[in-house]
Amino acid sequence: MIRTRAIPGIGRDPTTDLPVLHRCSPVGAGLAADLAFSRWLGSRSPWVLLGLAALLAAWPFLAHAQSGYSTARAFEALWRWIPFLLRDGFAFNILISFVTMAIGTAAGVVLGLWQIAPSPWVRRTAWAITQTFRNSPWLVLLFIVMLTFPFEIRIGDAIVPIPDWMKAVLGLALPVMANVSEVVRGAIQSVPTGQWEASESLAFSRRQTLWRIILPQCFKRMIPPWMNWYAILTMATPLVSLLGVEEIVTLSRQAMEAEDNHPELLMPFYGFALLVFFAYCYPIARWTIRLERRFAVKL
Amino acid sequence: MNAIVETAWDPSQPIVALRDVHKSFGKLEVLKGISFDVMKGEVVCIIGPSGSGKSTLIRCVNALTPFDAGSIKVEGQEVNVAHLDKLALRKKVGIVFQQYNLFPHKTALENVMMAPVLVLKEPKDEVEARARALIRKVRLEGKEDSYPGELSGGQQQRVAIARSLAMRPDIMLFDEVTAALDPETVKEVLVTIRELAAEGMTCMLVTHEMGFAREIANHIYFTDRGVIVEHGPPATFFTEAKDPRTREFLSQIL
Numbered sequence: 001m002i003r004t005r006a007i008p009g010i011g012r013d014p015t016t017d018l019p020v021l022h023r024c025s026p027v028g029a030g031l032a033a034d035l036a037f038s039r040w041l042g043s044r045s046p047w048v049l050l051g052l053a054a055l056l057a058a059w060p061f062l063a064h065a066q067s068g069y070s071t072a073r074a075f076e077a078l079w080r081w082i083p084f085l086l087r088d089g090f091a092f093n094i095l096i097s098f099v100t101m102a103i104g105t106a107a108g109v110v111l112g113l114w115q116i117a118p119s120p121w122v123r124r125t126a127w128a129i130t131q132t133f134r135n136s137p138w139l140v141l142l143f144i145v146m147l148t149f150p151f152e153i154r155i156g157d158a159i160v161p162i163p164d165w166m167k168a169v170l171g172l173a174l175p176v177m178a179n180v181s182e183v184v185r186g187a188i189q190s191v192p193t194g195q196w197e198a199s200e201s202l203a204f205s206r207r208q209t210l211w212r213i214i215l216p217q218c219f220k221r222m223i224p225p226w227m228n229w230y231a232i233l234t235m236a237t238p239l240v241s242l243l244g245v246e247e248i249v250t251l252s253r254q255a256m257e258a259e260d261n262h263p264e265l266l267m268p269f270y271g272f273a274l275l276v277f278f279a280y281c282y283p284i285a286r287w288t289i290r291l292e293r294r295f296a297v298k299l
Numbered sequence: 300m301n302a303i304v305e306t307a308w309d310p311s312q313p314i315v316a317l318r319d320v321h322k323s324f325g326k327l328e329v330l331k332g333i334s335f336d337v338m339k340g341e342v343v344c345i346i347g348p349s350g351s352g353k354s355t356l357i358r359c360v361n362a363l364t365p366f367d368a369g370s371i372k373v374e375g376q377e378v379n380v381a382h383l384d385k386l387a388l389r390k391k392v393g394i395v396f397q398q399y400n401l402f403p404h405k406t407a408l409e410n411v412m413m414a415p416v417l418v419l420k421e422p423k424d425e426v427e428a429r430a431r432a433l434i435r436k437v438r439l440e441g442k443e444d445s446y447p448g449e450l451s452g453g454q455q456q457r458v459a460i461a462r463s464l465a466m467r468p469d470i471m472l473f474d475e476v477t478a479a480l481d482p483e484t485v486k487e488v489l490v491t492i493r494e495l496a497a498e499g500m501t502c503m504l505v506t507h508e509m510g511f512a513r514e515i516a517n518h519i520y521f522t523d524r525g526v527i528v529e530h531g532p533p534a535t536f537f538t539e540a541k542d543p544r545t546r547e548f549l550s551q552i553l
Contacts, residue, residue, distance in 0.1 A: 194396060
């Protein structure tokens with residue numbers, strides 16, 4: 001029998017200087033900051049949406065008529081253009097965001113796994129690529145890709161044209177890739193080292209450890225920051241209008257030109273674009289914050 | 300059946316033999332030449348103040364921590380070699396950690412089954428039967444489908460012991476396995492370890508449970524600042540300690 005008398009030394013906290021025994025923080029350093037955008041957007045009141053719409057609707061009453069062209073007519077023009085702006089413009093923004101996110105995520109996951117590779121060379125290279133594209137202005141990356149990529153490639157006898165929007169997708173996918181890479185690295189490193197040790201002591205291979213033990217545990221933790229980056233990316237899609245890709249902002253500008261470029265058109269058209277983006281990204285941000293809270297509890 | 304060529308190991312020889320083991324973390328030398336033998340079926344307890352290198356020592360035995368110099372032979376196989384067959388070593392040596400380190404996304408049963416199925420490639424139904432038996436053995440019948448988060452610390456630690464046993468090790472290492480538990484649950488874990496020892500499992504324990512060490516150990520080693528200061532069977536170790544450092548440690552803790 002175990003002695004019934006209290007065994008001395010039982011209540012003592014284990015104290016040690018050995019780094020192997022230190023528990024690591026359950027939240028990776030890279031993760032919290034990744035949600036800054038969603039936190040900001042998600043913390044807005046849903047009334048902002050109505051407020052924006054109201055402001056837009058009130059514009060005719062607030063604005064001074066600067067010429068014979070009345071703001072009421074500007075709204076009438078917007079109303080006529082809305083189906084076109086949404087169908088041919090914003091839908092294309094969404095398409096760009098989907099394709100970019102898919103490419104950026106695929107490349108980013110690979111890059112993120114390389115960042116924790118056993119080989120220091122692979123690790124350093126992946127780190128350098130990640131940092132380069134994470135810290136470059138998106139617009140500069142876009143320009144570089146747009147201007148350096150050929151407009152067509154020749155495969156054997158066939159000439160495959162590369163449309164501008166494809167190049168834009170590649171340009172936007174680079175910073176997304178780098179940020180997803182950081183999300184993956186941060187999530188993997190947020191798993192306590194004890195999990196790696198336990199797997200190692202049970203003779204799991206590195207690959208088995210990663211795919212069977214580590215990634216299933218941090219997959220959920222990657223979703224909120226990943227969605228955060230999706231929202232940021234969607235907000236950034238109008239950048240491609242500078243390169244002539246026909247998305248909502250480009251088409252808004254063309255529509256205003258068709259309406260003779262009255263300055264009264266600016267506020268309704270750009271205001272509408274703002275409203276559409278807000279209406280699309282705001283629920284994503286709210287959902288992101290909700291998921292983050294839910295997953296945080298389970299840690 | 301097994302591709303690994305087993306070199307003949309005579310069970311009358313030590314199952315674990317440590318010779319002059321050295322290990323440094325940067326400038327800090329935590330092991331300064333540790334040598335001792337463990338015979339098959341023996342239960343060895345390593346005690347000593349925190350930071351004396353006990354945990355590092357035990358981790359060296361299954362190559363979780365690589366060491367700088369010296370030799371550790373497990374069943375006659377050298378651990379300190381460049382191309383160590385880690386799979387073969389870890390099939391022989393199981394380890395249980397202070398923080399349990401169960402896989403939180405798997406049930407207790409799955410935790411126990413994973414390594415035999417994935418690493419040893421044993422048939423699933425066979426492994427499951429063995430895993431259920433092991434869970435019964437650690438007195439957790441009915442908890443097979445619970446996730447680690449739903450179990451108490453003591454229960455988690457017993458699942459961890461079952462998980463390790465599922466690999467059919469010859470030697471079990473216990474690294475301060477009760478240090479993170481509350482006094483109530485310490486007992487249930489110690490009972491499990493005592494049963495294992497009674498069945499003839501070779502055990503190496505790092506522990507702060509002096510009462511338990513005294514009861515279960517065949518031999519006790521006291522380490523301080525990277526060396527073995529004193530050792531002996533519990534009957535003499537606790538009563539006839541000669542070294543002043545051992546005496547001081549025991550007077551503080553007993």
